[in-house]
Amino acid sequence: MFGPNDQAAEFVERWNAAPTDTTEVCPVRQVLDKVGEKWSVLLVMTLASGPRRFNELRRQVPDISQKMLTQTLRDLQRFGLVSRTVFDTNPPSVEYRLTELGQSMIVPLGHLIRWASENYGEIATARAAFDRAA
Amino acid sequence: MFGPNDQAAEFVERWNAAPTDTTEVCPVRQVLDKVGEKWSVLLVMTLASGPRRFNELRRQVPDISQKMLTQTLRDLQRFGLVSRTVFDTNPPSVEYRLTELGQSMIVPLGHLIRWASENYGEIATARAAFDRAA
DNA sequence: CCGGATCCACTGGGATACTG
DNA sequence: CAGTATCCCAGTGGATCCGG
Numbered sequence: 001m002f003g004p005n006d007q008a009a010e011f012v013e014r015w016n017a018a019p020t021d022t023t024e025v026c027p028v029r030q031v032l033d034k035v036g037e038k039w040s041v042l043l044v045m046t047l048a049s050g051p052r053r054f055n056e057l058r059r060q061v062p063d064i065s066q067k068m069l070t071q072t073l074r075d076l077q078r079f080g081l082v083s084r085t086v087f088d089t090n091p092p093s094v095e096y097r098l099t100e101l102g103q104s105m106i107v108p109l110g111h112l113i114r115w116a117s118e119n120y121g122e123i124a125t126a127r128a129a130f131d132r133a134a
Numbered sequence: 135m136f137g138p139n140d141q142a143a144e145f146v147e148r149w150n151a152a153p154t155d156t157t158e159v160c161p162v163r164q165v166l167d168k169v170g171e172k173w174s175v176l177l178v179m180t181l182a183s184g185p186r187r188f189n190e191l192r193r194q195v196p197d198i199s200q201k202m203l204t205q206t207l208r209d210l211q212r213f214g215l216v217s218r219t220v221f222d223t224n225p226p227s228v229e230y231r232l233t234e235l236g237q238s239m240i241v242p243l244g245h246l247i248r249w250a251s252e253n254y255g256e257i258a259t260a261r262a263a264f265d266r267a268a
Numbered sequence: 269c270c271g272g273a274t275c276c277a278c279t280g281g282g283a284t285a286c287t288g
Numbered sequence: 289c290a291g292t293a294t295c296c297c298a299g300t301g302g303a304t305c306c307g308g
Binding site for chain 4: 279280281288
């Protein structure tokens with residue numbers, strides 16, 4: 001049988017097999033980095049409910065700066081998660097939309113988010129205990 | 135029905151509901167941050183196959199510095215993902231082990247890692263196309 | 269409307285040396 | 289063996305102003 005631990009072992013193996021000359025980074029790590037970026041997941045999740053235009057996203061994600069919005073969208077596009085379509089209207093409008101790859105990522109992301117939501121109480125308790133001991 | 139998109143909507147809602155006075159960070163974001171940290175996931179996955187002592191971990195994760203190993207383990211412990219047990223032997227030994235919470239995290243993490251492994255080809259293709267266009 | 273360009277503060281994380 | 293303590297640098301990400 002292939003349980004979670006086998007995945008773990010395989011992951012560790014692949015990681016350590018990755019070249020350390022740092023020209024290439026372990027593929028999985030690149031994905032984890034994306035997840036760790038401040039706005040990537042929020043944008044992917046926002047786009048999950050349908051395509052948006054640039055300023056629509058600004059409104060729906062109020063705290064993001066336009067620089068970070070542009071930059072994150074570019075990154076997601078480069079990753080193949082988001083497609084960018086320019087409509088030659090006046091004024092111009094640009095539509096951002098999840099690609100199939102992007103939509104497929106919602107599933108594992110959803111698992112992680114669900115886990116986080118369900119277990120945050122325990123995390124908070126652990127942290128409080130840790131800080132009290134220290 | 136509750137598909138992935140409902141999770142997405144709920145996540146976005148919670149995110150935006152989080153206070154912006156930055157004293158408290160959205161719980162899910164804290165977990166995503168952890169995932170994004172350079173060594174957290176690798177250590178969790180390494181510990182998935184059983185408890186380890188400090189220097190065992192150093193050997194199994196050759197590229198980590200002792201500073202980052204200590205720091206990451208502390209963080210994971212504070213998060214409630216890892217337990218630390220000191221045995222009063224001579225020389226002293228310390229055992230790190232996944233808590234139940236830590237073990238439960240392997241599952242969603244496994245989903246994400248599997249997705250990354252399976253889809254990296256497509257990501258690489260997209261990136262190559264993007265860079266060629268630019 | 270959709271960005272690009274610039275400046276800057278903060279911090280994650282590596283190298284190195286030392287200790288109970 | 290299992291850490292601490294310092295120094296230091298590169299990169300992330302925010303604010304602001306400018307352009308097509």
